[in-house]
Amino acid sequence: MIETFAPQPRTIAPPRLWDDAESHFHAAIDSPWYRLITQLNALLVEQTADFYRERGISPVLMPVTVGSVSSPMGLGSDSLPVEVDLFEDRTYLADSMQFQLEFMLRHGLAGAYYVMPTFRGETPDSSHLNQFFHSEAEIVGGLDDVMRLVEAYVLRLARAVLASKVTDAVGGAAGTLRHLEELAARDSFPQITFAEARHLLGDACFTEVVDGVPAITRAGEQQLIKHYGGVVWLTRPHRLAVPFYQAGDADGTARCADLLLGVGEVAGCGERHATGAHVLAALAEHGVAPAEYEWYVRMRESHPLRTAGFGLGTERLLLWMLQHGDIRDLHVMPRLRGQHSWL
Numbered sequence: 001m002i003e004t005f006a007p008q009p010r011t012i013a014p015p016r017l018w019d020d021a022e023s024h025f026h027a028a029i030d031s032p033w034y035r036l037i038t039q040l041n042a043l044l045v046e047q048t049a050d051f052y053r054e055r056g057i058s059p060v061l062m063p064v065t066v067g068s069v070s071s072p073m074g075l076g077s078d079s080l081p082v083e084v085d086l087f088e089d090r091t092y093l094a095d096s097m098q099f100q101l102e103f104m105l106r107h108g109l110a111g112a113y114y115v116m117p118t119f120r121g122e123t124p125d126s127s128h129l130n131q132f133f134h135s136e137a138e139i140v141g142g143l144d145d146v147m148r149l150v151e152a153y154v155l156r157l158a159r160a161v162l163a164s165k166v167t168d169a170v171g172g173a174a175g176t177l178r179h180l181e182e183l184a185a186r187d188s189f190p191q192i193t194f195a196e197a198r199h200l201l202g203d204a205c206f207t208e209v210v211d212g213v214p215a216i217t218r219a220g221e222q223q224l225i226k227h228y229g230g231v232v233w234l235t236r237p238h239r240l241a242v243p244f245y246q247a248g249d250a251d252g253t254a255r256c257a258d259l260l261l262g263v264g265e266v267a268g269c270g271e272r273h274a275t276g277a278h279v280l281a282a283l284a285e286h287g288v289a290p291a292e293y294e295w296y297v298r299m300r301e302s303h304p305l306r307t308a309g310f311g312l313g314t315e316r317l318l319l320w321m322l323q324h325g326d327i328r329d330l331h332v333m334p335r336l337r338g339q340h341s342w343l
Helices: 021-030 032-054 098-105 143-162 167-174 178-184 194-201 218-227 276-286 291-302 314-321
Strands: 082-086 089-093 111-119 131-140 191-193 206-210 213-216 231-235 256-261 264-271 307-313
Touching: 021 032, 032 111, 032 131, 032 143, 032 167, 032 314, 098 111, 098 131, 098 291, 098 307, 131 143, 131 314, 143 167, 143 178, 143 256, 143 264, 143 307, 143 314, 178 314, 191 194, 194 213, 194 218, 194 231, 213 218, 218 231, 218 256, 218 264, 264 314, 276 291, 307 314
Parallel strands: 191 231
Antiparallel strands: 082 089, 111 131, 131 307, 206 213, 231 256, 256 264, 264 307
16 A cells, blocks of 8 residues: 555644735745745755765855856857946856856866855746756766765755754745655655656647757656656756756767756756867857857856856755745845836
8 A cells, every 4th residue: 555645734824915016025024934944944954064074165256247257158058147247347247056066176176166046037937947046066076976966965955954943934935844854865866867757748738949859848858857756867968958058979969968847847957069179169069159258168168167057056955855846035125127126
């Protein structure tokens, strides 16, 4: 007989007033929900620092602007860069600091990380934010190395929540702790390649980026999560379905993977190109003008290094921990496109 676990009534709920700045201001001060979010964010930052310190991976300080975005308009990019005029200079708010982390590794570091805001031009909805917090790291190594790092990191955070003073509050908000307990009991996460997933799910769960280049739908992601009991790595997509900076192989796949959990992709990771020539070829194939990436190409030519990295959206991880359905409830101080911010 299969044992089932029914969630308990939720005793902590969000005010859901983020679209009304004045009402949210008052609710955010007194709400148990936002007190819990504040505590979880503190726990995440503290555990992140401890996790990387134990592995000899260094924290680095990053600016909030970039001259070269990691998600330019081209094949494989799924968001719009946010361009700003800063001191009469055209620049971008950071969509990621991956390139800068790669640069920092050329200073003799085994790995580098940060937690900071990320900006995207997309319209926010229940599973997307136009401004969110990114936990990113880059290490010397390849795809397998960074996938193991992500697994260890997510397991560390799940176990830390279960061992913390906010455990009961998380259970009250989520209605259960079963999902955390089941994940924390794992040693690693299952994997499925993109080709295997297409065979398993069928064509109905896929769309095409361009002719012959498939991408999985959100419904397909949810089916995979369910099939694998809550968490799964989706690996080896077509190289044109991901940004230009992901290294590829002769079979047309990219050396990258998405960790599917809760709402869908929680973390994305990949191995980078080995040479400047490979970057130039990928830029051309993805239809991205190379001018703004000249320094990135030159860095690979002058200081070749095999690296891989990942980015994890902290709100998406907390959304899963709280078993909640709307990511817009995860900011104590909302920053939603088109809406006034009270602070």
